[in-house]
Amino acid sequence: MPRPRLSRPARKPPSRYHHGDLAHAMLQEAVRTIQKQGIAALTLRGVGERLGVSRTALYRHFADKQGLLAAVAAEGFRMLRAALVEAWDARGRGREGFEAMGAAYVRFAVAHTGHYRVMFGGVVPPGNEDCEVSVAGGDAFQALVDAIVEQQQRGLIVSDDPLQLARYIWSVVHGISMLALDGLLPTPAEAEALVRYANERLRTGIAQ
Amino acid sequence: MPRPRLSRPARKPPSRYHHGDLAHAMLQEAVRTIQKQGIAALTLRGVGERLGVSRTALYRHFADKQGLLAAVAAEGFRMLRAALVEAWDARGRGREGFEAMGAAYVRFAVAHTGHYRVMFGGVVPPGNEDCEVSVAGGDAFQALVDAIVEQQQRGLIVSDDPLQLARYIWSVVHGISMLALDGLLPTPAEAEALVRYANERLRTGIAQ
DNA sequence: ACCTGAACACCGTTCAAGT
DNA sequence: ACCTGAACACCGTTCAAGT
Numbered sequence A, B: 001m002p003r004p005r006l007s008r009p010a011r012k013p014p015s016r017y018h019h020g021d022l023a024h025a026m027l028q029e030a031v032r033t034i035q036k037q038g039i040a041a042l043t044l045r046g047v048g049e050r051l052g053v054s055r056t057a058l059y060r061h062f063a064d065k066q067g068l069l070a071a072v073a074a075e076g077f078r079m080l081r082a083a084l085v086e087a088w089d090a091r092g093r094g095r096e097g098f099e100a101m102g103a104a105y106v107r108f109a110v111a112h113t114g115h116y117r118v119m120f121g122g123v124v125p126p127g128n129e130d131c132e133v134s135v136a137g138g139d140a141f142q143a144l145v146d147a148i149v150e151q152q153q154r155g156l157i158v159s160d161d162p163l164q165l166a167r168y169i170w171s172v173v174h175g176i177s178m179l180a181l182d183g184l185l186p187t188p189a190e191a192e193a194l195v196r197y198a199n200e201r202l203r204t205g206i207a208q
Numbered sequence C, D: 001a002c003c004t005g006a007a008c009a010c011c012g013t014t015c016a017a018g019t
Helices: A021-037 A044-050 A065-090 A095-111 A113-120 A132-153 A162-181 A188-204 B021-037 B044-050 B065-090 B095-111 B113-120 B132-153 B162-181 B188-204
Strands: none
Touching: A021 A044, A021 A065, A021 A113, A065 A095, A065 A113, A065 A132, A095 A113, A095 A132, A095 A162, A095 A188, A113 A162, A132 A162, A162 A188, A162 B162, A162 B188, A188 B162, B021 B044, B021 B065, B021 B113, B065 B095, B065 B113, B065 B132, B095 B113, B095 B132, B095 B162, B095 B188, B113 B162, B132 B162, B162 B188
16 A cells, blocks of 8 residues: 655655746755865755755756856855945945955955855866856956055055056955965964954065 | 887886885876866876776775875975975075065966865865874975064064964965966966066055 | 775766656 | 656775785
8 A cells, every 4th residue: 555655754845946946045055065065075966855856956057067166156256246345335445444355355255165165266167258257256356456446546555557456465365265264274363363464564565 | 029118108017006106106197187187087097097007006005085185285285395495595585585485486386286276275174283284284384484584583574473474475475376276367477477566565565 | 015806885967758 | 947767977985806
């Protein structure tokens, strides 16, 4: 006699993902996995299973695994941009706002390791200038350039080529973020201290 | 009649790897693969095959895939340290030597992408303070600290905490390297230009 | 000591088929 | 339109066996 066949280890939600919800749920689940277990532990089968969905359902929403990762990176860049702009606006669009922007960058990297490692791990190949990832990344970078130009116009920082200045400053905050992510800045307090120190030294230089 | 057996493409060399040579050959082949095809394309089976050796031979020399990657990272850090010390020594252990050190760092990252991505890709888990990778990484970092202390003693740079100074400067060169590796500094000329700019701005600050 | 071959559990991806 | 199940080629790792 056939038991009603909803046995299933966990009880799968019937068809919750029928209106574009699934794409977003998969993205979220992928980020969560990378954040907790590292990028090597991300499997499409695992994502599907944890979402109570066939392991091939993903292909309805992304081209392949690479496509899923590209979506993670693009979302990450959009989130980063929002965090930067918010800090800059909230703190007066001057020296203080600019320092807050730097702190916000590092805070984003530490808080969203899952996104960050995909954004800068060489996972998404450099290629295409106009793919979603490159555009989102360019927008985030542009937020930094804009803040620099605005400060230059108000005479707050040197009037060098804004692009070169932006690259230089981006290197600093990105470098600090990587130090933190690789465990070389063990406590959050040490990361914050380095950000403060960097802001000071960035302004005045190391020459004696 | 047997041609002298330096033919190559196919023909597997009988038992060339019987005295510790194999471990090094595998390391080299792994680096070459990562450099050319990215870290995701590295498979133990492929390494074995290209070396004309069983796909499980690797387990005689490394604990597992992770162990192979750890060896790559450790070797990378040792090479990086050597490159830094060499630049510093060769250019007079002063301001010029220090700038050469920065340039050497970025040059290493760009020339040895395979090593560099493993060293800083979150591939080797942060853990153990006294594992081979951490020790080698610490030694490389120490070379930077030493150069800073020496300059401080000669009054060339500010006398802040050398550790904090080293972290800050490391962030700059590492950040520039990542920009280059991710294709945001398309030409080598642009990378070099940014290094020169960073050196100048590092010394004198961005405040106006 | 060093290497092999078969085996196991797992993976990304394709494709015909179901609703 | 969206999802499933079976199938394929591939992967890391183990282990008994060979020299």
